[in-house]
Amino acid sequence: xxxxxxxxxxxSQERGVCVQPDSGLVLTTDPKPRLRWTVELHERFxxxxxxxxGPDKATPKTIMRVMGVNGLTLYHLKSHLQKFRLxxxxxxxFNDHSIKNASALELQRNSASSSAMIGRNMNExxxxxxxxxxxxxxxxxxxxxxxxxxxxxxxxxxxxxYQTLAGENLKNNINGSHHLHQANMTPPQDFTSSFPLNPNxxxxxxxxxxxxxxxxxxxxxxxxxxxxxxxxxxxENLCVGMNNNSNKNKRPLFWNNEDLRLHHHDDHLGTASxxxxxxxxxxxxxxxxxxxxSSENNYINIDPISDMYDTKPLLHHQEDILGxxxxxxNKKLFERPSxxxxxxxxPADQRMSPMISTGTPF
Amino acid sequence: MAMPMPIDMYAIxxxxxxDYTAATSSDEDCNYWxxxxxxxxxxxxxxxxxxxxxxxxxxxxxxDAAGVMSPQTDPSVEEExxxxxxxxxxxxxxxxxxxxxxxxxxxxxxLVHLLMAAAxxxxxxNNSRDLVMVILVRLKELVSPTHGTNMExxxxxxxxxxxxxxxxAHSTKHLNWIANSGGNDNRHQIDMLTAFQLLQDMSPHVKxxxxxxxxxxxxxVAHDRRVHIVDYDIMEGTQWASLMQALASRKDGxxxxxxxxxxxxxxxxxxxxxxxxxxxxxxxxxxxxxxxSFHQCRLDSDETFRPSALKLARGEAVVFNCMLHLPHQSxxxxxxxxxxxxxxxxxxxxxxxxxxxxxxxTGKEVGFVGRFMDRLHHYSAVYDSMEAGFPMQGRARxxxxxxxxxxxxxxxxxRIYRMGESESGSWGEWxxxxxxxxxxxxxxxxxxxxxxxxxxNDGYGLEEMGCKNKLVLSWKSRRLLSASVWTPFVNS
Numbered sequence: 001x002x003x004x005x006x007x008x009x010x011x012s013q014e015r016g017v018c019v020q021p022d023s024g025l026v027l028t029t030d031p032k033p034r035l036r037w038t039v040e041l042h043e044r045f046x047x048x049x050x051x052x053x054g055p056d057k058a059t060p061k062t063i064m065r066v067m068g069v070n071g072l073t074l075y076h077l078k079s080h081l082q083k084f085r086l087x088x089x090x091x092x093x094f095n096d097h098s099i100k101n102a103s104a105l106e107l108q109r110n111s112a113s114s115s116a117m118i119g120r121n122m123n124e125x126x127x128x129x130x131x132x133x134x135x136x137x138x139x140x141x142x143x144x145x146x147x148x149x150x151x152x153x154x155x156x157x158x159x160x161x162y163q164t165l166a167g168e169n170l171k172n173n174i175n176g177s178h179h180l181h182q183a184n185m186t187p188p189q190d191f192t193s194s195f196p197l198n199p200n201x202x203x204x205x206x207x208x209x210x211x212x213x214x215x216x217x218x219x220x221x222x223x224x225x226x227x228x229x230x231x232x233x234x235x236e237n238l239c240v241g242m243n244n245n246s247n248k249n250k251r252p253l254f255w256n257n258e259d260l261r262l263h264h265h266d267d268h269l270g271t272a273s274x275x276x277x278x279x280x281x282x283x284x285x286x287x288x289x290x291x292x293x294s295s296e297n298n299y300i301n302i303d304p305i306s307d308m309y310d311t312k313p314l315l316h317h318q319e320d321i322l323g324x325x326x327x328x329x330n331k332k333l334f335e336r337p338s339x340x341x342x343x344x345x346x347p348a349d350q351r352m353s354p355m356i357s358t359g360t361p362f
Numbered sequence: 363m364a365m366p367m368p369i370d371m372y373a374i375x376x377x378x379x380x381d382y383t384a385a386t387s388s389d390e391d392c393n394y395w396x397x398x399x400x401x402x403x404x405x406x407x408x409x410x411x412x413x414x415x416x417x418x419x420x421x422x423x424x425x426d427a428a429g430v431m432s433p434q435t436d437p438s439v440e441e442e443x444x445x446x447x448x449x450x451x452x453x454x455x456x457x458x459x460x461x462x463x464x465x466x467x468x469x470x471x472x473l474v475h476l477l478m479a480a481a482x483x484x485x486x487x488n489n490s491r492d493l494v495m496v497i498l499v500r501l502k503e504l505v506s507p508t509h510g511t512n513m514e515x516x517x518x519x520x521x522x523x524x525x526x527x528x529x530x531a532h533s534t535k536h537l538n539w540i541a542n543s544g545g546n547d548n549r550h551q552i553d554m555l556t557a558f559q560l561l562q563d564m565s566p567h568v569k570x571x572x573x574x575x576x577x578x579x580x581x582x583v584a585h586d587r588r589v590h591i592v593d594y595d596i597m598e599g600t601q602w603a604s605l606m607q608a609l610a611s612r613k614d615g616x617x618x619x620x621x622x623x624x625x626x627x628x629x630x631x632x633x634x635x636x637x638x639x640x641x642x643x644x645x646x647x648x649x650x651x652x653x654x655s656f657h658q659c660r661l662d663s664d665e666t667f668r669p670s671a672l673k674l675a676r677g678e679a680v681v682f683n684c685m686l687h688l689p690h691q692s693x694x695x696x697x698x699x700x701x702x703x704x705x706x707x708x709x710x711x712x713x714x715x716x717x718x719x720x721x722x723x724t725g726k727e728v729g730f731v732g733r734f735m736d737r738l739h740h741y742s743a744v745y746d747s748m749e750a751g752f753p754m755q756g757r758a759r760x761x762x763x764x765x766x767x768x769x770x771x772x773x774x775x776x777r778i779y780r781m782g783e784s785e786s787g788s789w790g791e792w793x794x795x796x797x798x799x800x801x802x803x804x805x806x807x808x809x810x811x812x813x814x815x816x817x818x819n820d821g822y823g824l825e826e827m828g829c830k831n832k833l834v835l836s837w838k839s840r841r842l843l844s845a846s847v848w849t850p851f852v853n854s
């Protein structure tokens with residue numbers, strides 16, 4: 001039994017209804033007029049069906065003849081019969097319930113028989129709404145996972161491509177990459193070398209060229225940082241920046257909806273959003289280290305990719321940060337032993353989607 | 363700015379613009395110019411602020427065009443002449459006194475009109491190759507593919523596309539801005555992958571297409587043990603990563619088989635070869651424990667799909683996936699797509715997922731100019747939507763534009779030009795004619811799309827159309843991409 005107040009508020013939300021004068025059918029007044037199965041109409045329907053030997057025996061045509069109601073079409077009857085067949089048991093109960101409502105409300109005849117329909121619709125609508133909400137939550141969950149999967153896949157592609165490129169550079173580059181060779185040849189990186197290059201350095205250079213001149217801030221950064229003698233952190237930053245930022249700034253892009261936040265706020269690495277860091281690059285782990293140790297918003301980057309994810313105001317900030325970071329970075333570089341690599345890799349992977357086992361899958 | 367322009371200065375007839383006359387040569391052409399009337403009624407178009415009327419704009423345009431044909435008659439200084447005039451005839455209008463945004467707007471408007479005039483000159487009643495070149499020269503001075511506003515960069519690519527059309531197919535050596543690998547393949551591939559990654563971050567196009575199709579596929583094969591997906595243009599295979607994830611999480615998920623359609627040639631400049639994609643997908647599937655196998659199916663030399671070339675297994679649900687106009691894809695010939703879709707009917711596919719761009723106006727009365735302007739409108743919406751994704755990072759956008767959108771624009775315009783009036787409507791319409799039935803987009807699918815768009819800029823919109831089997835992604839009321847689901851009529 002619904003309090004009258006609610007009924008009236010429902011009424012205002014209901015579509016307009018009008019009672020057909022000749023047949024007494026209640027139709028809605030929205031563009032596509034739909035029939036309202038009032039209690040009375042439904043009772044007649046049930047009677048007709050019973051006369052014809054039950055819902056399985058009755059057909060819309062025969063029902064129509066038996067009921068003899070003007071304005072009732074086969075279409076109406078077909079769908080109603082189907083519903084009746086499907087939900088025969090609950091329908092009966094519902095029928096009883098709405099009859100009670102109707103009889104109580106019959107006193108207020110001026111509301112027309114739509115008030116009974118209101119009751120019925122309320123129930124249906126509530127169920128519908130709940131169902132939809134539940135479905136929506138499911139969809140949200142799945143969407144997250146799917147986006148992650150896609151991100152991981154892209155990451156693997158990019159990693160492979162950079163690997164191949166690094167391999168090529170190794171073969172091709174002769175000039176200016178004396179250090180490059182050194183760095184690549186000695187896998188446990190020789191940190192004392194002033195140019196412990198990320199083997200990708202050449203490719204980043206090319207990328208910077210590729211993007212062409214243009215963004216003033218970026219050029220400024222490049223000139224400022226690119227040929228610094230202590231450029232280890234530069235290249236680190238190139239890698240880190242990408243890794244850090246591509247994850248970091250992706251998060252606002254993807255997870256700005258509260259409900260979609262899957263990971264904690266302090267998860268620097270984010271999830272499987274693609275980073276452009278090399279898989280086999282030993283520096284990768286260093287970057288992980290640095291990310292976890294440095295505070296959240298200190299992106300130490302100057303590379304073009306991260307520039308893309310940054311917003312303008314932060315670019316100025318970076319310049320300051322870079323100075324500070326370089327000192328700590330170098331320390332980190334020097335004190336990183338091999339075992340730590342595995343260690344640092346672990347938590348990252350665990351934070352990733354559980355579907356990929358620890359260690360890079362491919 | 364030096365340009366190898368094939369204009370013969372002597373061939374330019376006498377022109378009369380306000381008080382300015384250029385040196386003339388032949389007399390026949392003279393008449394043509396004097397009788398030339400603007401095919402576009404400028405007055406009927408709205409004016410931008412700062413202009414008293416179109417009259418100013420037109421005069422400006424004429425002066426610009428005239429400025430190119432400088433008084434020097436010596437052909438050897440042709441190139442210099444062009445560059446000189448560029449600096450000396452910089453038209454100073456009222457624009458200089460107004461603020462930047464207004465200036466941008468005016469400039470944008472001017473570019474649009476120049477482009478429209480070029481399109482008219484190309485195919486209108488009084489078409490003239492020379493006039494087109496003149497306008498293109500002027501355009502080229504005003505625009506750059508990497509600098510300036512969206513409109514300017516877009517106009518650069520449109521200008522280049524038009525130039526390619528005018529100069530004919532042999533002009534590939536003049537492809538100034540259109541993506542050319544230049545360096546080695548690997549570098550180019552990295553470019554493309556990076557651009558693709560950026561594209562995915564900047565805009566929902568790709569994810570919308572993939573996820574909507576995947577959801578429809580998931581629903582249609584919900585109870586199958588074996589699923590066979592035939593993908594028309596697998597590219598780098600990202601779409602299937604998320605599908606596999608969705609299926610692998612099921613208790614007893616099906617075995618997935620993917621057959622990728624491959625084409626002879628053009629693999630060098632694609633984002634990934636089919637074999638590479640196959641390897642990656644196989645590795646990915648292994649990593650998530652999804653039973654998987656990968657196959658290739660080659661198209662004929664004329665890119666026709668033959669259903670007999672496909673290896674089928676018993677009891678498998680066949681899915682045909684047809685992604686057509688995603689930003690990072692190339693155009694495919696109409697007959698090829700037709701053969702693919704017909705193959706779906708012939709093989710009684712369970713479901714066909716189709717993603718295509720908004721077709722634009724069709725019909726005989728539209729003409730090249732109409733379609734040209736429609737494409738301009740379409741791509742300007744695409745550019746705007748990209749900018750919304752990455753407002754500050756012009757370089758990233760320039761990369762995406764250079765690698766993907768530029769070639770798309772060129773191919774799109776070339777196709778429109780070639781096909782003329784026989785341009786067909788959307789593939790969705792074609793499917794209806796062929797007897798396919800639409801499969802409703804489920805609530806979950808619609809919901810997913812809405813949520814996805816919610817992660818991006820507000821400007822994106824979603825519509826459900828065409829008897830509920832189609833979802834359309836739009837940017838600020840301009841429809842961009844439509845994802846629809848079909849089934850051959852035989853399956854009922």
